Amino acid sequence: MVNPGTFVDDAVDEIREQVGDAHAVIALSGGVDSSVAAALAYEAIGDQLTPVYVDTGLMRKGETDQIRETFSYMDSLRVVEAQDRFFDALAGVTDPEEKRHVIGEQFIREFEREAKESDAEYLVQGTIYPDRIESEGNIKSHHNVGGLPDAVDFEGIVEPVRNLYKDEVREVARALDLEEIVAERMPFPGPGLAVRVIGEVTPEKVEVARDATHVVEEELDEYDPWQAFAAVLGKATGVKGDNRVHGWVVSVRSVESRDGMTARAQELDWETLQRVQSRITGQNENVARVVYDVTHKPPATIEYE
Ligand code: XMP
DSSP: OOOHHHHHHHHHHHHHHHHTTSOEEEEEOSSHHHHHHHHHHHHHHGGGEEEEEEEOSOSOTTHHHHHHHHTTTOTTOEEEEOHHHHHHHHTTOOOHHHHHHHHHHHHHHHHHHHHHHHTOSEEEOOOOHHHHHHHHHTSSOOTTSSOSOSSSOOSEEEOTTTTOOHHHHHHHHHHTTOOHHHHHOOOOOTTGGGGGBOSSOOHHHHHHHHHHHHHHHHHHGGGOOSEEEEEEEEEEEEEETTEEEEEEEEEEEEEEOSSSSSBEEOOOOHHHHHHHHHHHHHHOTTEEEEEEOOOOBTTSOSSOO
8 A cells, every 4th residue: 555645535536536426335234445445435435325234232342332323424325123023043152153144144134224224326345355265165154255245236336445454454443533433443253253252142141241351351451452352151160159150261361463354362461361350250240251362363263263
């Protein structure tokens, strides 16, 4: 990338040329990639763009409100409340790939409905360079690549950040004055907290992962991780007050990486780890223990599923 300002000007021109007077639609995920793609497209074509945000119920704490606020300047923004439909679709599903598949399908269904209503001829996507590489290598099914509506006949796909790495996308976000929290926010997987909960995805487990991830993001900010979060592994025995309980085991993960393709587990000091542990077990009486994941990628992946 030459420089972020020039990139913005060129991308806006390119989108305008490609879309012309037609309508376009974009799925906002809350992440920096789709946020930047949406902001570029909105700058290029204004209200000819319909940004659609689907609240899957699998988002981080406060994320939906953040989206509403950040993109409130886009009059055409649509927020779809789909939490119950996602949890219903996921009931009983435990296989990681099947989970991704179910979420992807449900997402497409929600998005398709909005796309049809908006009469969009173009689909804007926030695909970045590493997404394309991983997708070609088929390491994991990424629901934001190549998995979007078949039933809606788009005339074309617009991918303004397709050649950028994540850190470059962040630079562009700053050049666009996208709020700090969006520009700086850690990457978050398309299937959301569902891949941070092992086994069946239930509202209770997702809530534990969400609250614990919030603590981890706050406490580990000073280590400047590429990603830091918490996952729910299963259940184990603990003691709360005078009682033995069978509570959740929460794993804390914090990694350094350039592009997510490889990663190193961060070395944290004991005091920090203990503070994280005590906040997570303190805020939720159903959490019995907290562990720290010291595994690099490879051999582990960053997410748990
Ligand atoms: P893994 O877990 O494969 O993750 O080491 C590498 C990077 O990709 C993110 N990730 C995803 N992003 N859709 C996405 O948009 C997905 O299905 C998905 N799965 C993993 C992960 O958070 C990390 O940054």
